[in-house]
Amino acid sequence: MPRQLRSADVVVVGLGAAGGVSVQPLAEAGLDVVGLEAGTWLDRRDFAPDEIRNNYRDWPMLVKKTFNERMTSRATEEQSANRIGGHPMMNAVGGTTLHYWAQSWRLNPWDFRVVSETRRRYGAGRLPAGSTVEDWPFGYEELEPYYDRVEREIGVSGQAGNVRGDIDRRGNRFEGPRQRAYPMRPLRWTAYLERMADAARSLGWHAFPGPAAINSEAYQGRPGCGYHGFCSSGGCPLDAKNSPHLTTIPRALETGNLRVVPRAHVTTIEVDSSGRTTGVNYVTGNEEFFQPARVVLIAGYTYENVRLLLLSKSRAYPEGLANNHGQVGRHYLSHHQGAGVGALLPYDTGAWYGLPAQGVAVDDFADDNFDHSGLDFIGGGNLWAMSDRRPISAASMGTYGRGRNWGSAWKRFIRENVDRTHSFYIQKTTLPYEDNYLDLDPQYTDELGLPVIRITAQYKDNERAIAAYMQDRAEEWYRELGALEITRGGLGNTMGASTHAYGGTRMGDDPETNVVDRWGFAHEAPNLGVLGASVMGTSGARNPTLTVQALAWRTAQHLVDAWRDIAE
């Protein structure tokens, strides 16, 4: 029998991007909060600029939970699912924000209203066949105050493009109106990034610096970015990357109302006979505990949230917690970020000391920022040109058909060209479909013998059409830059595991098609809240983390405001 612990007001499962933000408003409101985290505390002494450790030896998986539960994946039900080799989502206090790229975008207003806006502008027939996409239960304007709050609490640098309707040409003219500018100026550009921005402008596009949860200057007592080049899968040795482990979690701890329990691997959520949650079971070492709480907030990654619900079977929920409508695991999507475009340039780019969040964005072809009347898709992509290079991966570059990739001739090639490549990272609108979903794998288990998640999902015509269209735009940009060679990746088939995984516990007003309500609490189990991208029904064309954090803050604030209704 697990050891029963003293009851808490709220137990938060996972202290990453979402849970790590939610604890601040909860603790500051005086609630007694327990944060259970499968990983440990890490700090800047752990974050050596070491490519072998960060990028080749799976440092993000140093706590083995993520590795042990790695998913299986297949494109369609007709196929058998293969287990993936590893996954970079990290178990740690602060979670994957310790090593993420930290691009901190707001979604654009269109992303909240894909269905109604498509109908209004192009007619209902333009919604892709088989898609289960819905409008969000609220619009961008509802989330704006929470975006604003999180941008200040964790610290986001960037250039505003629309402050209360006033367009600033230095920023993104397509963004939704914001109440004020970013708290920090954007990260700097290199000479090559300036050249890229000039090339985009000469094509008639609008280039601007992207937003990042990275200090561009001293902020909240921590220094500005050192641009050392090891940000991808690497922690920041200067504490300039604004993970919750440096910001919202310490603030929650200062109130005395948060207890952080590291190495707590949550296995199941318990419910009473009426279907209300009563707490969670966790394992640490070989010991089992039961943490009772009046409210349970699950805040794992998308795969972890869905899995935890599906594993928590009971008399009230025979198919998994909050799954009596069969919606847990549905409306799943992996952000389409593949179908990349790369180029060999006739000049050096000076990219050795950049970071992925330092770059030039073009939003002209994202969302519904352009007329789709004559096109065969809806949505689009955000073109992101970043400055990022490290020696092992750089020396492993393709040779663009100019000889084999080893030997004496290669030494000459690499010496000349190692700093002359560039590739686009194109995030594209990705929709949910009726036959794309997550469930429990019938064969593979973790080290505790519990089934892992099986992904059954593939990109459809709409995603592939966007990919082809965006590759053409990227190619135009590279031609303008004088590229010698250009390569294009495939348009995408199997969705597979992703660091931008959405859905599975979608948010919406209709309990027939959504797991959680507009506040993030389960329709079926009202004292169960869900934080994370698993509640998002659309991806937009940009990184999800800031939206995840704004939603987490909003759900936590709602819990504070409606405590009696939810907890009692």
Add this chain to the structure above:
Amino acid sequence: MSDKPIDRRAISRRDLLKTAGAAGAAALIPGAAGAKEAPASVADTAAVRAGPAAAAAAPAGPLMNLTAAETELLSAMVDRLIPSDDMGPGALEAGALRYIDRALSEAESDSVEAYRIGLAALDRYARYSRGAPFLELSDEDKDSVLIDVQLGGATGAGVGFVGSSGAFFNMVKSHTWQGVFGDPMYGGNIDFIGWDLIGYPGARMRVSEQDQRELEAGQLPPARRSAYDYGQFQLIRGEED
């Protein structure tokens, strides 16, 4: 500022156990005698410092995880991947073998068998297809054998590669590149040979706007430091299990 990487290699308890296990296993294998003093004898820094010629002439001593014969084969293969030539020193001088050997004791310990099997298959393929052991082939013939192996053309019954021969090639290439272009803390990239080859100015903690402008002008002097020379970083912490 040091011009030589300081080996502050951090070894966790688990790594020590693994290393002990691997060395113990190696000691049971004929030809692996002397495994205990192996690390210092492989691509020894002093030998390398005497120059590429001396390093090439120095016999590749036994590694902790491979026999002397296997080490010779691996050495010959790695030498063709990034040769020492008029462009400067190559993978052997950079300590790629020492890197691979240490990796096989730690993070890549699951790959020891893949090296054993692959190296035997490489030599068998050289005999079958070129009529001589790999070590006795000319550089041109070694390269043509390696091209076959890379492209999967050496796959087939009787040769002995597990799966495609290309998988073995890619594994050795990947580890060689890690050894040549990775942080010197892991035993490779001796004297920053790899970083100098590609013009990478080295691990830094802060890069100012002025540094960036110098980089763009090709005037930023190399830092010539391992990440672990900066003194801030502690041991690599892995999960205890």
